[in-house]
Amino acid sequence: MFDIDLTKYRILDLSKEVIPPGTEDRPFKVQKGFLSDMAYKHDVWTHSHVGTHIEASSHFYDDGKDINEYPLEVFFGRAILLDAEPGVIDAKVIESLIGDIIREQDIVICRNKKVGSGYPYLTAESARWLAERKIKMLGIDTNFKLGRDVEEGRLIHDILMSKGVTFIEFLDNLHLISKREFFFIALPYKVRMDSSWTRAIAIEER
Numbered sequence: 001m002f003d004i005d006l007t008k009y010r011i012l013d014l015s016k017e018v019i020p021p022g023t024e025d026r027p028f029k030v031q032k033g034f035l036s037d038m039a040y041k042h043d044v045w046t047h048s049h050v051g052t053h054i055e056a057s058s059h060f061y062d063d064g065k066d067i068n069e070y071p072l073e074v075f076f077g078r079a080i081l082l083d084a085e086p087g088v089i090d091a092k093v094i095e096s097l098i099g100d101i102i103r104e105q106d107i108v109i110c111r112n113k114k115v116g117s118g119y120p121y122l123t124a125e126s127a128r129w130l131a132e133r134k135i136k137m138l139g140i141d142t143n144f145k146l147g148r149d150v151e152e153g154r155l156i157h158d159i160l161m162s163k164g165v166t167f168i169e170f171l172d173n174l175h176l177i178s179k180r181e182f183f184f185i186a187l188p189y190k191v192r193m194d195s196s197w198t199r200a201i202a203i204e205e206r
Contacts, residue, residue, distance in 0.1 A: 007206075008205060008206055009203050009204065009205060009206060010178075010203070010204050010205075010206055011201060011202075011203055012173065012176045012177060012201065012202040012203075012204065013173060013199075013200075013201060014052070014109075014171045014172060014173050014174060014176075014177075014200040014201065014202055015051070015052045015171070015172060015173075015198070015199050015200045015201075016051050016052045016141075016170045016171065016172040017051075017172070018050060018051040018197075022046065022050060026047075026049070026050045026051075027045065027046055027047070027050070028044070028045075028046045028050050028051070029044070029045040029046065030042045030043065030044050030045075031043045048193045048194055048195035048196065048197070049169075049170075049195050050197065051170055051197055052168065052169070052170045052171055052172065052186070052197065052198055052199070052200050053168070053169060053170060053195045053196060053197050053198060054067060054075065054137075054166055054167070054168045054186060054188045054195060054196055054198050055157075055161075055166060055167040055168075055169065055194065055195045056069070056070065056166060056193075056194055056195060056196075057161045057162075057164075058193075058194040059157075059161075059194035059195055060154075060157050060158065060161050061161070064161070064194075066191075066192045066193055066194065067188045067189070067191060067192075067193055067194070067195060067196045068188075068189075068190050068191055068192055068193075070166065072187070074136055074137065074166055075137070075166075075185070075186050075187050075188060075198075076183070076184060076185040076186070076187070077105060077106070077107055077136070077183070077184065078103070078105075078106055078107065078181065078182075078183065078184075079106065079107040079108070079109055079139075079181070079182050079183065079184035079202065080098055080101055080102060080106055080107070080108055080109070080180060080181055081098075081109055081111060081177055081179070081180050081181075081182070082094070082097055082098050082108050082109065082110045082111065083097065083111050083113050083180075084097060084110065084111070084112065084113060084120035084144075085112075085113050085114055085120065086112065086114055086117050086118030086119055086120055087118070087120060087121070088120075088121050088123060088148070089120050089121060089122050089123060089126050090123050090125050090126055091123075091125045091126055091128070091129045093126070094122075094126045094129055094130070095129065101180060101181060102133050102135070103133075104133065104134040104135075105134060105135070105136050106133075106135050106136070107135065107136060107137040107138075107139065107184045108130060108135050108137070108138050108139065109139040109140075109171070109174065109177070109184065109202075110122070110138070110139060110140045110141075110144045111141070111143075111144065111174040111175075111177065112141075112143040112144050115143045115175075119143065119144060119145045120144055120145065121145045121146075121147060121148050122144075122145070122146050122147065122156055123147065123148070123152065123156075124147070124152055124155045124156060124159060127155070127156040127159040127160055128159055130160065130165075131159055131160055131163045131165065134163070135160075135165055136164070136165060136166065137165065137166045137167070137168060137184075137186075138160060138165060138166075138167050138168070139167070139168040139169070139171050139184075139186075139200075140167075140168075140169055140171065141169075141170065141171040141172060141174055142170065143174075168186055168198065168200060171200055176202075177202060177204065178204065179204045179205065182202045182203060182204035182205075183202070183203040183204070184200070184201070184202050184203075185200070185201045185203070186198040186199070186200040186201070187199070
């Protein structure tokens with residue numbers, strides 16, 4: 001019988017809690033109602049980039065894939081921690097941080113080592129470095145930036161999404177990660193949208 005000894009692993013919730021009604025640009029408004037059998041339901045008004053969410057290529061391209069078109073194995077697997085200090089993360093820096101452990105089809109989770117002292121910034125150069133190593137997902141929280149400005153952020157999306165890489169954004173609790181390598185799971189809704197909300201989980205050895 002298949003079994004996992006959970007005493008050997010830590011399960012870390014890396015998802016951001018969504019608290020209604022959300023914010024002006026990230027709304028999550030709910031209204032309690034009833035189904036036909038008088039059981040409760042909630043009517044929800046929001047959009048696809050509220051809380052922890054995975055972005056598919058249709059977020060960026062007119063002819064891109066919706067999130068339901070990706071195989072499930074895109075959304076789980078071996079992950080590595082890119083633990084960076086505030087500043088520019090160019091190819092030389094990213095090589096020094098994860099060059100010794102990165103493999104094809106890895107998930108790369110980016111963390112700011114010094115929250116409150118500025119932001120680490122991925123660059124177009126470091127995005128090309130990641131694309132060449134054929135990662136399958138890139139993750140950030142709100143303390144880590146994709147590019148030094150909007151234009152470079154769009155370029156980073158283009159460089160990676162054009163190679164089939166998905167993005168997971170608005171992660172949380174990254175300070176809980178204690179290993180450079182761990183197992184990561186973030187399954188999206190099976191929905192025809194450019195993005196989907198998700199519950200992100202890391203599993204690491206004790």
